[in-house]
Amino acid sequence: MEETLGWLLEPKSPSVRYGTLRYLLDRPKDDLEVQAALKAIPQSPIIKRIFTRQAPQGHWGDPESPYLPKYKSTYWTVMLLGYLGLSRWDRRVCRGVEHLFRFQQPTGGFAEFGEEGARQKYARVVEKRLARGKEP
16 A cells, blocks of 8 residues: 555656545645645646647647547547646636637537537538438
């Protein structure tokens, strides 16, 4: 157990260290080690690598397809950054979230495609329904 805990607390992975301190060892948010790990997260190699793939407009991957390809697009990347412990107040995360708001529907949900992608998908659905002899 000590060996595993030592591995989870290594400073080279501040996201894992932070999660271990907070959720496995139940340390409070104001604990100095917790704060140090949290502060180190934005500078960690994995976080830096993720942000090298962010477009200046705030998205990852195709700007008109925030959900696909799965695990590489904006929705998935923003979610991953949260899991890694990055703050929603990080300006780079905010740019990604602002991009996602372009896909929010009036009812509050989010679309999988931009307007053009949605039109294409709708046209394919209508085409399939008509081919089966059904109303669109």
